[in-house]
Amino acid sequence: MSYLTVNNATKQFGESFMALNGVSIAVERGEFFTLLGPSGCGKTTLLRAIAGFNDLTSGEITLAGSNLRAVPPHQRDIGMVFQDYAVFPHLSVFDNVAFGLKPRKVSAADIKARVIPALDSVRLGDMAQRLPAAMSGGQQQRIGLARAMVINPRLLLMDEPLSNLDAKLRIELREEIRDMQQQIDIATIYVTHDQEEALAISDRICVMNSGRIEQVGTPQQIYGDPQTRFVAEFVGTLNTFQPGPALDALLGQLGLSAPPDASWAVRPERLVLAAAGSPNEGAAALNGTVTKYTYLGREAHVQVETPVGSLVVQVANPGMAATRQAGEAVSVLVPRDAPMAFGADGARIGG
């Protein structure tokens, strides 16, 4: 049996609204498990149910084999980072972080020995004596993070713990989080809205939608082998081919087939931009006109109008010179293994 299991969880708000609608997950010890999903899909609701702040309408939760729903929240020994920070305004930064150590009967010296490194790890070492009211949003968020990690809980729940931090710090902190969780060998459930972060940090990802689970899998599975159209669209960018004779021709050229009501899509980075009319090997070429160029630093997105609709093509490592002007004629190459087909119900076909 897994370390943490949630079985068929439902949560009803009001008369009829189901914020969770039969969610089951199983998380292993040492695993970094991420919940990913659009705003309002029930991520916070699920975390709060595990932490015990919001009992489920129905379903079971077990942790290390014992029924968690029967344990009062303060005995669950679960660290939680709150979406709204929930920093204690009347305590200094140090005391906020030390707060959870006191009921654990840690000696004063040990408290200091644990809190200071924790503050350092979230880059707040020199703000230990400040009050949270005089701190920026991101600084407060980091207090909440240190506070949850310092107690070495049995389970770590994090609700968008890095949403107010810059990418630099996010990357540093997510490494810290990973290190810590692997050190003390617990499980972490992590909520994020940042797909890239989810892909980078997670052992497994659970994509949720409207209170249901769409797919659970490793980052590679989720991104590279999405099982539903929703997952494919939500994680990463997706170009959908317009149905019509041009698409049929393209599929024919690539030797691909699917039921008539299926739709076809492709990721921008699987497409290749070439000069108009340039030769293509092992791929079908589409003629097109550039309509928009978006610079993203280490890559660029070029929007191209083609016979199968408007497609976004990702160009890696764009120098200044790579800039494409709107109206330029180009050729888009579609490799044979790039397109994915989805049935009318959204489920992946083949793949």
Added chain:
Amino acid sequence: MSYLTVNNATKQFGESFMALNGVSIAVERGEFFTLLGPSGCGKTTLLRAIAGFNDLTSGEITLAGSNLRAVPPHQRDIGMVFQDYAVFPHLSVFDNVAFGLKPRKVSAADIKARVIPALDSVRLGDMAQRLPAAMSGGQQQRIGLARAMVINPRLLLMDEPLSNLDAKLRIELREEIRDMQQQIDIATIYVTHDQEEALAISDRICVMNSGRIEQVGTPQQIYGDPQTRFVAEFVGTLNTFQPGPALDALLGQLGLSAPPDASWAVRPERLVLAAAGSPNEGAAALNGTVTKYTYLGREAHVQVETPVGSLVVQVANPGMAATRQAGEAVSVLVPRDAPMAFGADGARIGG
């Protein structure tokens, strides 16, 4: 004169802490201007000074030529999205958004005609009658966004308006924001911690650090031609070469030179991974061993131990098969125009 100018703004908190330390910016009409910087660098402080909630310690602010500091906040006609949402808890979603239209003497019919599309544009159309208390974090954030945009203000200030939303929705909403601002031809100042978002959406970016400006420029300038080491490190990932004979040899091979106290760095996407010992044209090759592989969906980061230190190499469009195992021997190619040099004071040399 620019549409909005901030001249030599300083803001002191308490005895000595300078949250803003001589900040000057000029934003043109129709421009989308982004403040980017680490947590606690003074972004919120600057926005609040422009909105009038926190008067500056010294400095001038003008909007459309008139002195803004003399105008009381409610007459400034500046829309603001707050970092903590600041949603009115006693009003329904509709009334929250309609709130700013009332003092503008918009008729009841017009209010409806404007609020409903605004709600639709933030994907809250079917939640108009709900109270904010029963809504998720991201939903609340979107109320704040719609509320600020619906009044068509002279200036739009946004403090991390999308931080709690998933990438999908972020992209959709930032398109909406751009469209709207271009329609009514105003200026937008946008705070984000997301570099990629800043690069994608901005006309110009202002990178701040500890209450000062590091660099102002277009996304291409900021990412591709950073003027300081801070900017280069903060926006995007940066590999720094370890000084030593190996580096000297590499620079000699590439024909590059700089003062002795300069440090050299390179972006991961400018490096190319090749099989060990593979031929290299127009680039210097470094032998190395893979130490870590991070999958990021449309790309992957491979960490390689080389004679000039540990380098991250970005691989575009990594298929399942592209996974590198730790310990694999590889060759890292460094193109001649890839390395950047920075002086001891952090300023870019050459470039």
Added chain:
Amino acid sequence: IAQEGSVVIYTAHKSSIVDTLLPIFEQETGLKAEVVKLGSGDIAKRVQAEAGAPAADVIWSISGSQLTELKDLLEPYTPPEFDKIDPQFIKDPSWTPYTAVVYVLAVNTDLQPLDTAPKTWAELADPKWSGQIASARADGSGSAMQQLQTVLTVFGDEGWDKYAEIAKNFVFTDSSGAVPRFVADGETSMGLTLEDNALEYVQGGAPISIVHLTDGTAATPDGVALVKGGPNPEGGKAFIDWAMSKSTQEKLAMDIGRRSVRVDVEGPAGTPNLADLTLVNVKPLSDFGGAEEVLAKWRTAIGE
């Protein structure tokens, strides 16, 4: 604010008395009575506070000694039947004696059979009554002060010692009006109070008997007086005339249980004649060193 034909009256009379008597006044004189009913101390204070622009015409029924203290603010007036008043009650020209107040011991016969109850001040000093005698505080209540003065008058040089012995048995109440209630409720078995107060409880059916102490009972007057510079002096005079009239005084004695100061009016039913009591002529405070000194000694006596 007095209107034409209205008299502003400050009184310490109980509401029940005011409600009985004033309609008669209004009917007999055709004047309108505007009443402010307060405790007697409050009336004195209020008249003092309003000295600059007096609002009252008449003060009705506060103790003689208080009126004497206010004499600078009062207008001397002699009603027509002044000669019918018992001269022992006439103390000062600034006010007119109105009724006579007799000081008594009220005994709760459920708790303390009358035959073994104390009959004299001397017996009250017996330590066995400890915690049994309710009394008001002399520093708050004029009647308690009268009782103190009575003891001092009766026992002469030993007065303070005797009072201290009696005071050891006291339980203090917040006002003299509360004493008979205390006794009636059984909070204490007896209490020092005013005759008419006690009488009300007797008539109301409470288990109370009245004891007139045989080694010295005090009877002191309360009075009516005209306020100097009041808005309607003629009305005020008319009120005093009415208050001192034989019919009013008889009503007071018969229906209300007050003793008249007029020699031609009988005492209330069921009370002994004044002549049958051991009345002492209570010496004024000045004989004991003045109010300040007496109060200081009183505090020592009660052990504060």
Added chain:
Amino acid sequence: MTAMPRFNFWTVVMILTWVLLFVLLFIPVGSVLVSSFYDQSGNLTFGNYLKFLSEPRFHQAFVNTLVVGFGGLAGALLLGSIMAFCVSRFVIRGGKFVSLLAILALVSPPFIGAYSWIVLFGAGGVVRGFLRDLGISMPPIYGVGGILIVFSLKFYPYVYLMVSGALSNVNRSLEEAAEGLGLTPWQRTFKISFPMVFPALTAGGLLALIHAIADFGTPRLLGRGYNVLATEAFTLYSAEIGSNLSMATTISVVLILVSMVFVLLQRYMSRRNVYHGNMINKPVRMQLSGWRNVLAHVAVYFIGLCGAMPVIISVIYSFRKTSGPVFQDGFALQSYERILFNLGDVVRNSLTFSVAAVVLIVMVGTVVGVLVARRTNFNTALLDGAFMVPYVMPGIVIGIAFIAAFNTGPIVLTGTALIIILSIFIRRLPYTVRTTASSLRQISPSMEEAAVSLGYSPFQAFLRITVPLIVPGIIAGGMLSFVTAINELSSSLVLYVGSTMTMPVRIYLLILDGDFGTAAALSTILLLISGCAVYIAFRFMGRNEQALL
């Protein structure tokens, strides 16, 4: 807000407020208090103060004052917080009824309250008698212990009212975070919830403390020689013989100074503790089960019923048969018949005066409360301090001051209804200022800023955003003002004339006459009116009533 010196709405409010304070408070009261520096014959002297310092009985009274003050405070805090916590966090059956009891406990007319305790627990008290029949002997309620019990039960509603509102506004995530970190609900309450409501707790505690220090009726009736400064002052003031007004004033000044010290202390203590909530993430009430549920219900009902005991007794006694002042066996409507004939006048007076005063109080108090809580600068800090003065000023001093100030001179008001309304107004204004300020301190200012950025002037933003959010606070304050205004005695006793008599004055006079039955009947009517007002306030609050109850 901005530091720019602009002549805006708030500046005008500030100036008007100062004018108000000077005309209605500082000038009249100042001139009265100065009289403590004069002796009986009008010479300038420090003699009164020297006497205060040298006489042991004043020392004793001073110590006793602190004892009953802090004892009463401790009791009120204990009872008030327990009740506030249970009612705002647990599902309590009939919770509204209990809150009503708490508020009505404030409507216990002077003296009748303490008398009720004697009826129950005095030497001849009903409860003692009953217990004696069962063979249990229990000491009578007299002495310092009795005073403390009565004070606790009498003043806990202040704490309860303030704290329950604040408790329901604490950001829920904070409490959850604490629980998640391993604190038991009990520890969490102490370490998180109470610090969050600390300003409200101390504000309520302050009210209880000041009232406990200033109350003379209870120690006088129950103290049995346990004198406090208030009884000393009252005795010196009201003595029929040898009254010493300037010494009484001196003691009042000492009393005022002592209270002022506590006021400043409270402000100092709650200075740092300003926590904004977002008003969105409010706590939900928990359904308890088993013995905990029983315990919570027992606690709440026990406190509520004990606190309302005087009120209950006076209702019962109002229906008892009487003969003269003596209660007889059996029930009758006699007492009501006796008050009927001029009941209309006093009821109308009481209602119009207190409604007029409360309307003024709510309007002025809310605006000033916002000024004090939000436009913080030196001037408003001073204003906030100045508003503490009526808090600690005995009503009788204000009454005397008003007579002296408005009897002659440019404004003559004596004998009018206005003078009574104004005296109530100035005395109760701080309640609303305080409650408004303390509920405001719980609301993040960014909400008002959002409204300003949308084009509302600061005043409109305040009206449209802040006022709705603090309505429960305003109503709580207004209700407190109303209930205390309609019970106001000490200043109107000095100010009333025949045509402006109010119910409490009449009750007081009836009690002075020993006419308890009639007094109880009138008290019951007063209670009924107050109860209706409270009920209407609850209705009126609509969905916000949660915050108060």
